[in-house]
Amino acid sequence: MNGAALGGRQMQRSAAPGQHLHQRQYSDHFVAEPPAGGGGRWIQHSGYQQVPPPFPMDSSRMWRSMQGGVGGEFLFAEPSTPPNGMRSSSQRRTGDDVSPSELSPGLLDLHSFDTELLSEKQVPGLYDGAAAFAYAQGRSFDDADPSIYANRLSNKVRMVPENNVSKSFTADKDKGSVAKIKVVVRKRPLNKKEGSRKEEDIITIQPNSNSLVVHETKLKVDLTEYVEKHEFVFDAVLDDDVSNDEVYRETVEPIVPTIFQRTKATCFAYGQTGSGKTYTMQPLPLRASHDILRLMHHTYRNQGFQLFFSFFEIYGGKLFDLLNDRRKLCMREDGKQQVCIVGLQEYKVSNVETIRDFIEKGNATRSTGTTGANEESSRSHAILQLAIKRSVDGSESKPARVVGKLSFIDLAGSERGADTTDNDKQTRIEGAEINKSLLALKECIRALDNDQVHIPFRGSKLTEVLRDSFIGDSRTVMISCISPNSGSCEHTLNTLRYADRVKSLSKGNNPRKDVSAAASNVRESTVLPLLSVFSSIPTPDEGSDISNEIDEFAWSKQMQRESSLSSLDRGPTMREEASSYADYFKDQRGRSSKTEEPTYSEETYDKGKVTWRKGKPDAYTVPTLEDKGRKMEPQTKRKDAEEEDLVIAHRKQVEETIDMVREEMKLLVEADQPGNQLDDYVSKLNTILSQKAAGILNLQTRLANFQRRLNEHNVLVSSLGP
Numbered sequence: 001m002n003g004a005a006l007g008g009r010q011m012q013r014s015a016a017p018g019q020h021l022h023q024r025q026y027s028d029h030f031v032a033e034p035p036a037g038g039g040g041r042w043i044q045h046s047g048y049q050q051v052p053p054p055f056p057m058d059s060s061r062m063w064r065s066m067q068g069g070v071g072g073e074f075l076f077a078e079p080s081t082p083p084n085g086m087r088s089s090s091q092r093r094t095g096d097d098v099s100p101s102e103l104s105p106g107l108l109d110l111h112s113f114d115t116e117l118l119s120e121k122q123v124p125g126l127y128d129g130a131a132a133f134a135y136a137q138g139r140s141f142d143d144a145d146p147s148i149y150a151n152r153l154s155n156k157v158r159m160v161p162e163n164n165v166s167k168s169f170t171a172d173k174d175k176g177s178v179a180k181i182k183v184v185v186r187k188r189p190l191n192k193k194e195g196s197r198k199e200e201d202i203i204t205i206q207p208n209s210n211s212l213v214v215h216e217t218k219l220k221v222d223l224t225e226y227v228e229k230h231e232f233v234f235d236a237v238l239d240d241d242v243s244n245d246e247v248y249r250e251t252v253e254p255i256v257p258t259i260f261q262r263t264k265a266t267c268f269a270y271g272q273t274g275s276g277k278t279y280t281m282q283p284l285p286l287r288a289s290h291d292i293l294r295l296m297h298h299t300y301r302n303q304g305f306q307l308f309f310s311f312f313e314i315y316g317g318k319l320f321d322l323l324n325d326r327r328k329l330c331m332r333e334d335g336k337q338q339v340c341i342v343g344l345q346e347y348k349v350s351n352v353e354t355i356r357d358f359i360e361k362g363n364a365t366r367s368t369g370t371t372g373a374n375e376e377s378s379r380s381h382a383i384l385q386l387a388i389k390r391s392v393d394g395s396e397s398k399p400a401r402v403v404g405k406l407s408f409i410d411l412a413g414s415e416r417g418a419d420t421t422d423n424d425k426q427t428r429i430e431g432a433e434i435n436k437s438l439l440a441l442k443e444c445i446r447a448l449d450n451d452q453v454h455i456p457f458r459g460s461k462l463t464e465v466l467r468d469s470f471i472g473d474s475r476t477v478m479i480s481c482i483s484p485n486s487g488s489c490e491h492t493l494n495t496l497r498y499a500d501r502v503k504s505l506s507k508g509n510n511p512r513k514d515v516s517a518a519a520s521n522v523r524e525s526t527v528l529p530l531l532s533v534f535s536s537i538p539t540p541d542e543g544s545d546i547s548n549e550i551d552e553f554a555w556s557k558q559m560q561r562e563s564s565l566s567s568l569d570r571g572p573t574m575r576e577e578a579s580s581y582a583d584y585f586k587d588q589r590g591r592s593s594k595t596e597e598p599t600y601s602e603e604t605y606d607k608g609k610v611t612w613r614k615g616k617p618d619a620y621t622v623p624t625l626e627d628k629g630r631k632m633e634p635q636t637k638r639k640d641a642e643e644e645d646l647v648i649a650h651r652k653q654v655e656e657t658i659d660m661v662r663e664e665m666k667l668l669v670e671a672d673q674p675g676n677q678l679d680d681y682v683s684k685l686n687t688i689l690s691q692k693a694a695g696i697l698n699l700q701t702r703l704a705n706f707q708r709r710l711n712e713h714n715v716l717v718s719s720l721g722p
């Protein structure tokens with residue numbers, strides 16, 4: 001169990017014999033009164049004390065879960081509470097023990113409040129360098145919680161200004177410099193289980209670089225092993241010793257100031273189950289709240305900004321409020337096609353401690369279960385939102401409108417169908433739902449970056465809910481979490497290809513127009529020495545001719561890239577290549593023509609043989625003249641070479657067909673969702689198979705002809721005598 005990192009999750013499991021492995025965990029063990037030191041602190045410091053103590057708080061667990069170590073003991077001075085009459089009705093207190101439902105609008109229309117348009121002109125106090133300096137001279141946040149910034153100067157990822165206030169000032173001033181989409185990869189360390197299985201760490205990251213290499217061990221058909229290197233480049237790559245503090249600084253910190261300027265920002269973690277998504281995501285909202293409150297109380301002091309907190313999950317396509325006993329929520333679209341989440345509790349918060357409590361409560365309530373790779377797997381998408389609101393005139397007398405929002409999404413663990421054999425039906429259904437939403441998310445990101453008019457938000461509940469975070473002025477940070485062990489290699493490559501896809505979008509590349517630009521992000525598939533016989537293959541850096549044909553699916557494109565490099569075929573796409581053995585055969589010899597029939601002259605054999613011959617497989621051995629104790633004539637040598645080349649080419653065809661079919665089957669399993677154009681995939685697969693089959697048939701015919709001619713030749717030679 002991932003106790004240390006997953007302190008926030010409900011960890012109760014029945015040990016009843018025969019009970020199914022997979023269990024969803026819903027906590028409904030909230031106590032009415034908070035234990036001392038837990039909710040007590042909340043009561044003491046909460047601005048309005050509107051919210052009932054959220055949980056039976058286990059402070060040790062809480063601290064474990066918050067490994068980022070945000071300064072919980074530091075509390076902001078609460079802004080003076082306006083008189084009741086000054087508050088909006090939804091926020092007005094009716095007594096000391098007001099329940100959240102009395103305070104919530106009930107129907108939370110995230111969009112019915114027009115996003116407030118702040119003046120572009122700086123108002124006095126905004127970017128108040130003097131105030132910031134004065135603040136820094138006094139009690140600093142760093143003083144309040146040394147753990148937060150202790151690591152700051154040891155940051156290997158980038159240098160961060162020591163004075164956090166001036167840092168925020170800079171970032172805020174230059175919102176345009178914050179990338180619209182940022183893709184960061186985080187590698188987790190090998191865990192004990194993987195260590196005991198003697199699994200290798202197959203990911204290498206050069207210090208201070210933004211690239212990583214996956215070393216994939218592959219087997220040839222003759223069962224010899226070889227290693228294929230896949231190199232990827234991203235905005236940032238974080239090694240397994242990078243702390244959660246550094247992750248925060250690299251990912252969320254730069255976008256925090258933008259939400260004061262009408263931006264909807266989203267940070268989500270993506271990756272295989274057990275790769276560290278929750279471990280990575282859990283500390284981020286608290287750290288962000290800390291910085292948001294800092295900005296509210298200093299840079300934006302007296303501007304009337306308010307911070308609101310909500311936390312819900314999407315499980316099995318349904319929405320549940322994680323701060324209201326998993327109350328089921330409905331999503332509705334209003335006349336302006338804006339999403340309303342009916343019944344979601346949204347809490348006004350003004351100190352870090354309260355936010356910490358809410359996060360802890362929400363995490364404990366979240367649905368979890370057991371998967372093959374993670375005993376404590378998130379089976380839902382958890383969405384935590386921090387909304388900045390402000391009333392039009394900056395006072396609290398008028399209803400507050402959303403200015404900006406920061407959403408944190410801890411996506412459910414994705415497992416491939418092939419990995420779910422141990423799991424029950426429910427887990428597989430969950431997995432299908434999860435995969436569907438991840439595909440939908442990718443489609444939306446892609447459509448947005450293509451500036452498509454139609455964004456397929458309706459592809460899943462997740463994308464519907466996130467609609468407003470993606471339209472307009474938005475910022476997205478994706479953290480791709482990867483496991484380092486060899487057993488997760490395929491998953492890791494899939495995650496990195498997904499991330500690569502998002503990354504290529506972030507560069508503004510329209511993949512429909514420019515594949516090579518997307519391809520340039522990945523320096524992939526360098527085959528290591530075991531295949532060094534293929535020395536004539538250009539490395540990707542030397543430039544391989546990537547097809548301009550765009551597949552409907554990113555992974556197909558990636559496969560084309562890989563295929564174009566690893567199959568020794570620099571020109572055609574996978575399918576083009578599959579259709580023509582003759583072209584393939586000639587390409588090995590550096591020929592340019594793809595239309596003329598191959599001729600097997602002496603020079604051809606002599607040139608071709610040396611660079612790529614790998615030996616003759618047993619299945620195709622034929623008796624040679626040496627076998628008969630006879631001396632070979634030069635022509636016989638050539639014929640032997642011809643035979644060998646044919647056999648090798650044949651074997652290569654079979655090898656590639658198996659690889660491609662395997663790859664396609666994998667993708668089919670992953671894409672096995674209704675509406676995912678499975679039929680297209682099946683027909684593509686059939687095309688590949690029939691093209692390959694034709695090529696193999698062709699080779700077999702020619703091999704038989706060759707054999708016949710060789711026999712004739714042998715007969716002739718023996719008739720001539722010694």
Ligand SMILES: Nc1ncnc2c1ncn2[C@@H]1O[C@H](COP(=O)(O)OP(=O)(O)OP(=O)(O)O)[C@@H](O)[C@H]1O
Binds near residue numbers: 191371378481
């Ligand atoms: N960077 C890291 N350093 C140390 N331990 C980590 C790191 N990342 C993850 N872990 C550990 O790995 C285990 C799995 O992590 P986590 O639960 O975050 O994975 P996940 O991707 O959220 O899984 P799922 O999708 O199934 O919920 C946990 O025990 C966690 O503590």
